[in-house]
Amino acid sequence: MAAASGVRVHKIYKSFPMPDAPSTSRLALGGISFSIAASELASLVGPSGCGKSTLLRLIAGLDVPDSGELLVGTEKIAGPSAERGLVFQDPNLFPWLTVRRNIEAGLAARGVLREKRNEVDEFMRLVGLEAFANGYPHHLSGGMAQRVALARALINHPKVLLLDEPLGALDAFTRMRMQDEVLRLWENRRTTMLLVTHDIDEAIYMSDRILIMTPAPGRIDREIDIDLARPRDRTSDSFLRFRTEILEHLHFAGKVANVPA
Amino acid sequence: MTFMSQLASDAAVTNKPSTLPWPMQLAVPVASLITFGTHWLIAQKAPPLETHSYMLLFWEILGVSIILAIAQKFWPPLRKWMRHMWPIFTAAILSFGIWDVITAGMHLLPLPYFPGPATVLRSLISDRGLLFDSTWHSLVLLLSGYILGVIVGLVSGVCIGWSSSVRYWGMPLLKVVGPIPATAWIPLAMVVAPSSIVSAVGLIALAVWFPVTMLTASGISNTRASYLDVARTLGAGRLYLIFRVAIPAAVPNIFIGLFMGLGASFLTLVVAESVGVKSGLGWYVSWAQGWAEYGKVFAALIIMAGFFSTVMTLLFKLRDRVLVWQKGIIKW
Numbered sequence: 001m002a003a004a005s006g007v008r009v010h011k012i013y014k015s016f017p018m019p020d021a022p023s024t025s026r027l028a029l030g031g032i033s034f035s036i037a038a039s040e041l042a043s044l045v046g047p048s049g050c051g052k053s054t055l056l057r058l059i060a061g062l063d064v065p066d067s068g069e070l071l072v073g074t075e076k077i078a079g080p081s082a083e084r085g086l087v088f089q090d091p092n093l094f095p096w097l098t099v100r101r102n103i104e105a106g107l108a109a110r111g112v113l114r115e116k117r118n119e120v121d122e123f124m125r126l127v128g129l130e131a132f133a134n135g136y137p138h139h140l141s142g143g144m145a146q147r148v149a150l151a152r153a154l155i156n157h158p159k160v161l162l163l164d165e166p167l168g169a170l171d172a173f174t175r176m177r178m179q180d181e182v183l184r185l186w187e188n189r190r191t192t193m194l195l196v197t198h199d200i201d202e203a204i205y206m207s208d209r210i211l212i213m214t215p216a217p218g219r220i221d222r223e224i225d226i227d228l229a230r231p232r233d234r235t236s237d238s239f240l241r242f243r244t245e246i247l248e249h250l251h252f253a254g255k256v257a258n259v260p261a
Numbered sequence: 262m263t264f265m266s267q268l269a270s271d272a273a274v275t276n277k278p279s280t281l282p283w284p285m286q287l288a289v290p291v292a293s294l295i296t297f298g299t300h301w302l303i304a305q306k307a308p309p310l311e312t313h314s315y316m317l318l319f320w321e322i323l324g325v326s327i328i329l330a331i332a333q334k335f336w337p338p339l340r341k342w343m344r345h346m347w348p349i350f351t352a353a354i355l356s357f358g359i360w361d362v363i364t365a366g367m368h369l370l371p372l373p374y375f376p377g378p379a380t381v382l383r384s385l386i387s388d389r390g391l392l393f394d395s396t397w398h399s400l401v402l403l404l405s406g407y408i409l410g411v412i413v414g415l416v417s418g419v420c421i422g423w424s425s426s427v428r429y430w431g432m433p434l435l436k437v438v439g440p441i442p443a444t445a446w447i448p449l450a451m452v453v454a455p456s457s458i459v460s461a462v463g464l465i466a467l468a469v470w471f472p473v474t475m476l477t478a479s480g481i482s483n484t485r486a487s488y489l490d491v492a493r494t495l496g497a498g499r500l501y502l503i504f505r506v507a508i509p510a511a512v513p514n515i516f517i518g519l520f521m522g523l524g525a526s527f528l529t530l531v532v533a534e535s536v537g538v539k540s541g542l543g544w545y546v547s548w549a550q551g552w553a554e555y556g557k558v559f560a561a562l563i564i565m566a567g568f569f570s571t572v573m574t575l576l577f578k579l580r581d582r583v584l585v586w587q588k589g590i591i592k593w
Binding site for chain 1: 495
């Protein structure tokens, strides 16, 4: 598959029927627009329920927007495709396949396993899991499982990698290690990445740009370019300044929040 | 079954026996001597009883148990096995003695319905040709019906589980027709089918089809949506989603259906054989009953017990192989 591509989200509306009253609906995304450059690592930050995951599912092609335009490069998104990899908070490894076969799944799904089998070793090495190749997923720790999920998504050389809180379930130390791991993969491959997170430090540490979303209906409230050189120092003044700026924007700095939780 | 042996091997690993205590070594020989002695006393009182083969059996048990008691000194795996198995063997041998006392000894149960173990063993040996033949016929009939039912059940289960339009039409049919016991169709099956064998195969298949379809369909339709989502973003087409995601995810459920179907197939097999088919163990039982040869009835029941539990064990083994990935997640 070709090199990385940018993503353009233009005036996307999406509503869902209310669970208790199916005739009425709730607007999840209200005309959201933004774009991500090729090879950019952008983060979507915002309170839960603001439509981050909904947006990611739309870009992945798993759901269809009510109206608006979604483009990868110059192509319209018409459904799920191996061009747009997706990694969830739960690694969702296939428990009936060994680690190696899970990583191969991307190739097998496209029917190109035979030609590209040699790439599997490369990806096993890339995420450092050669020793677990023939083990089953339930033997893996959370961090290892998520590395397998990343390798599985990357083996198809997607133009865009969508990350839906991929590190959200990990403990703080594993999480920081995995942030470096994802950054390493990104620097290595220059895949366009869109990371959904509600960890502000994670967003500042990793992204080129942070898109702050607000809920009801979800839209982009603010974009912040993080112009810090990598590797970033989580304790530096400039890092903390970004942190303060975002927290203030979300009304969580000092004063009691007056935004709905 | 498997769970029990698992437990046993775990226990064996935790306490490695260096020797087997004397009482354990002696339990089986002593039990067989007791049972043997009881039988000898009973045989003295009732001289017409032909007991040669039964006596021989005990000499054999006695011999084997002594050989094993010696061999275990040199072969640790055998020792582990004996340490685990001696209570059950002792109990089994003693229960033969109790059976002997109740039936041939004290005539507590009416004859000829409840013959003693010696009579049953004699029937087993003297009628071995016909019993073997019946077992073979039952096996062929069982496997043809079971395999047919499983294939049809898997196909219909996958279709109902995957496609909502097939489910709309298939589910009501399944819910209405499925719960009818397969044996209730016998009168109709005998009229419709060209031969009793065909009707029996059909009935067994029907009995297997229902649980396999039901469990397969529920397994497929309950596939975690996120597995399917992940596969879609990996570029999977419909065939991959069905055969490489939904079906593997449904396999644990499918095996429950296979076990339920196997139980139903045993029942249907025996009933079909005793009313229509002129061969097989079910037929043998009702034939022997017709001649009031209850020794043969019991002999056939013993064969059935061994036969059915062997088939069941084989299915367990298959399950252990196929679901090896569940090892450590689920205790069976």
